Amino acid sequence: MNRLSRRSVLVGGLAVAGLAACPPKSVLAEPNEPVSPAHQRIEALQRQHNTKIGVYAVDLASGRTVSHLDGEMFAMCSTFKGYAAARVLQMVQNGELTLDRQVYVDPKWAALPNSPRTAPNSGGQMSLADLCAAAVQVSDNAAGNLLLQTIGGPSAITHFARSIGDERTRLDRWEIELNSATPGDPRDTSTPRALGGGYRALLTGDALAPPQRQQLEDWMRANETSSIRPALPEGWTTADKTGNGDYASTNDVGIAYGPQGERLLLAIMTRTQTDNPDAPNNRPLIGEVTKALVPWLLGS
Numbered sequence: 001m002n003r004l005s006r007r008s009v010l011v012g013g014l015a016v017a018g019l020a021a022c023p024p025k026s027v028l029a030e031p032n033e034p035v036s037p038a039h040q041r042i043e044a045l046q047r048q049h050n051t052k053i054g055v056y057a058v059d060l061a062s063g064r065t066v067s068h069l070d071g072e073m074f075a076m077c078s079t080f081k082g083y084a085a086a087r088v089l090q091m092v093q094n095g096e097l098t099l100d101r102q103v104y105v106d107p108k109w110a111a112l113p114n115s116p117r118t119a120p121n122s123g124g125q126m127s128l129a130d131l132c133a134a135a136v137q138v139s140d141n142a143a144g145n146l147l148l149q150t151i152g153g154p155s156a157i158t159h160f161a162r163s164i165g166d167e168r169t170r171l172d173r174w175e176i177e178l179n180s181a182t183p184g185d186p187r188d189t190s191t192p193r194a195l196g197g198g199y200r201a202l203l204t205g206d207a208l209a210p211p212q213r214q215q216l217e218d219w220m221r222a223n224e225t226s227s228i229r230p231a232l233p234e235g236w237t238t239a240d241k242t243g244n245g246d247y248a249s250t251n252d253v254g255i256a257y258g259p260q261g262e263r264l265l266l267a268i269m270t271r272t273q274t275d276n277p278d279a280p281n282n283r284p285l286i287g288e289v290t291k292a293l294v295p296w297l298l299g300s
Helices: 037-049 077-093 128-137 141-151 154-163 192-204 210-221 283-298
Strands: 014-018 051-059 064-068 102-104 125-127 237-244 250-257 263-272
Touching (some): 037 064, 077 141, 077 154, 077 210, 077 250, 128 141, 141 154, 192 263
Antiparallel strands (some): 014 064, 051 064, 237 250
């Protein structure tokens, strides 16, 4: 659920290195290798905000990589909605669905908080295309549940994740319960590396056929909730998905596109280090982390 009063989950181990595009593990720098300015800034932001910050970021051209707490569990929150829309597109690709299929908007779900596009259609119908756009662009919670209902429930997200090479992401519950983000609870979690790799496969790989991949990118470029995009240099944009939950769980993951064809994979997941489930969200912090990452990834 993308609520501005909430944020992102859990713990980790760190690494900064220039690597091949998507290595299976974090790589620790040699003891005498200087710590990068990006890593130093992330560590400083953690202390300043009393927050855990998980990062997996890659310049897709050079392979230059920043990873920090990238293998630790964080609450997935609404980042699942990009996967849900992608699974719908995969089913369209396979001839199992059409995007113009009409779906009944159950009033019990349309009444969920943050359901701005579905609520006006409560008791009526919406097309799958409109539901995917609502889920991805404004993180509409009812739309998220209606997509889950269409593809087979929360477990379908877990199965889809495995099919695209994401071995850690799991979804267990529906909106809005999946945002509880209780520390140590493995339900509805992912890691920055796994989730980042999954979105990379969807937006730049062959997990979807070209027409479906382009449709997902188009929907995600129209995301209205991005915390990364405002922090990017002039002329840049994103195809990204955000997510917020309890314990200040705040996530943003996707691809940032530069005016000269640059492409940066950015997966940022954060969580308060306090025990307060109502701690305010970390959206501004996502922007601060982005500003630390982009120049280092680009070697500038």
